[in-house]
Amino acid sequence: MALDDKHGVQTRDFKIVGTRPVRPDGLEKVTGKARFGADMALPGMLIGMILRSPHAHAHIRSIDASKALALPGVKAVVTATDFQDPGDGLRDILENCMAGEKALYDGHAVAAVAAINRSVAKRALALIDVDYEALPHVTDVDAAMRPGAPALHEDAADESVPDGWSKNVVRRYEFGHGDVDAGFAAADEVVERSFRTEAAHQGYIEPHACVASFGGDGQADLWCCTQGQYMVRATCAGIMGIEVAQLRVTASEIGGGFGGKTTVFIEPVALALSRKAGKPVKIVMSREEVFRATGPTSSSSIDVKVGMTKDGRITAGSAELRYQGGAWPGSPVEFGAMSSFAAYDLENVKTVGWDVVTNRPKQAAYRAPGAPMAAFAVESCVDELCKTLGLDPLDVRLKNASRDGSKASYGPTFDKIGLTATLATAKTHPHLSAPLGPNQGRGVACGFWFNFGGDTCVSMNIGSDGTVSVIEGNPDIGGSRAAMSQMAAEELGIPFEKVRTVIADTSSLGYNEVTDGSRVTFAVGLATIKAARDAIEKMCARAAALWGIPAEAVVWEDGCAKPAGPNAGEHEPMTLAEIAAVASETGGPIAGHYEVNADGAGVSFATHVCDVEVDPETGATKVLRYTVFQDAGKAVHPAYVEGQFQGGAVQGIGWALNEEYIYGEDGRLQNPGFLDYRIPVASDLPMIDAVIVEVPNPGHPYGVRGVGETSIVPPLAAVANAVSAACGVRMTELPMSPPKLLKAMSQKTA
């Protein structure tokens, strides 16, 4: 459906949008009452546990569960043979949840058991005999591409892949325009470098958890922590071979996701165990399972070339990106290739992306999937050119920045965008002129994310006492109930406290896409505003009927229906509450609805500035100061917008400095815990200054753009540019852990 506000966002004085009310689910979350995934229990519930492969790559010759089944208290064991082939679209997901003929990575599920309690389940796992035939493995992206590398699949590649590569190379993507060779020839200075980044995990603090109940009548219920209950329903119904209406999925409160909860890992297993045992089954992952068997993002290997004139004009940019996405196709390299140069208005640009499979867990989305590593590589090269040519990094970016009407390197033409606004704001910020001391450096980088809208459905019920329920279908991962209540209250003209937003299960509301793509405040917000307008239209009609005038002669202002126009006559305005109170006499309950496949999400840009100090003795990096400048379109709840900026920046800092999946020679993950996979803690960090820039998005009635993902795109590069400046060596590999920095600094002096 075309959005009627596509052109010309209303500039209006907001009363509630832009304020910072206490979130409606806040009290439950500060008192321990909120129920997250693992907090659910059902009567007669069994505990499910999963047996995982200790091999990076192995044939599963046989599985013997007879001893486990003989243990008192064990009610069911399932393996791949308990599932039917769900067909092409879901086969990879099922195989990731339960290995078929081969175990494809360390931690791959091979069997599961349901028992009366955890200790029995644990003992039963140890009694399952799996006969493995170990196979050669590969976990490194460049090694996996070489002809002759151990192959995971025989025919996973599609026709985009030219001959001459190993079978692990499964997709090739290409984007760009112009003539890059001519562009490089016109440059005064060309930089060409190779970069590597390691896999980082989303690191949500809540491990995956679910409770499944599969009835003998074929109806099933599932409670789980997920970014999208409808996605869970579609995936699990497909895998279990039941109709979607027979499966009701309720999303619990969610303890972080960042993209990692946009697929399923344990839910089909719990359903299969419940079907077999005839009782509800609960599965909660341990942290070790989360690291070994859910989806971190890709590791990458990237070559970038950028040409620049002496006065700072970029003449051409090219990039070749290789991402491994674990054991199945689907790494986000396409997004990496699309977004690499999105911040620049270039005449000549070309990017090529390679999707590669390795013996690692299947990657899952991680906040702006694929973009941070690409931005790291490109923004490092731009930084180096600025240094070589003696140019200011913000001026060079302003000179080359994508603007309204620029043709994006991935094809489309940008509508109204805020990149130059973030750069101009950064330029005048005191951070840029603050002095630096010895061993300190400052880095600047820009980042881009597409943003997304998608299928969305909202209902709004007007209560007889004048209160309003908003019913939406996206889990509240960071304050979205507050944002929806604000937009509903704004549009209806009633106080924030009069609105309560609830999140529906899959049977209570139409389909909603996953909470991803920074879509919720944009798309669900849009649908909420439109549902409010639908309700308003109905309320105006009710008032018109009471007044005996045509519906067109009634307008809605400040929460009241008012007569308007020459023939409307004199009538006392009716408030929402007054109309609601007599709804039964004027036609029955009043509700607003809106369904849409929302486009017009409006891309988002940010500029980050980072100061660090590198200890020359230890190689340890301390982030001293960090400022985020990002376009939010219109910040509905500025505190939660700032929170998205800050949280994304800190995840990026962790990725840049510390976080990595470390695989041993045996292909096993060596650091599956928070002690050895170290995410930033409070004492590692300064305050993160968040500056909200507002360039309204023409695709949303209030100008809103998604803000959740862009914030993780610039930090890898901003930190790397700062570290490179501080230690005088260009750092091209992440994470920039102390040993790597010490080595780089000692090579410089040697």
Next chain:
Amino acid sequence: MSQIHVSTTVNGDAVEFLCEPDETLLDALRDRLGLTGTKEGCGTGDCGACSVTVDGRLVCSCLVLGAEANGASVDTIEGLGQGDALHPLQRKFLEHAALQCGVCTPGFLVAAKSLLDRNPDPTETEVRYWLAGNLCRCTGYDKIVRAVIDAAADMRSQAAQS
């Protein structure tokens, strides 16, 4: 395996439960007593989501056995406010938007209360180091640190008035 009988005090109430000899205090609180406000993020003492106090000492309840609670006094997130009245830390967390997903929040609140019990006027650095055992993946800690400092100021001015 026979179970162990434990008599303890949780949030001021005398309670009893049976637990396995190797069962953690975290599991006993959550599964035996229904106090699911205390969260498990790792089970290995690395995230602080399971923070409670035992006889006033801040611990990771995933590293304490349920049996060790016998005769002790345990305080959890469920006991932080009094009735309907929120603790100033809870109020300031809400005002400062110091939670996004909220799964780390109970652990942070229990840990922060333990800090303010000992040090009513902590510096930013003291707050950051005291809370370094609590992981938050959503917020980047900025608003959490501000909320704790603001709550401390609030509590000091309340104490000065009374």
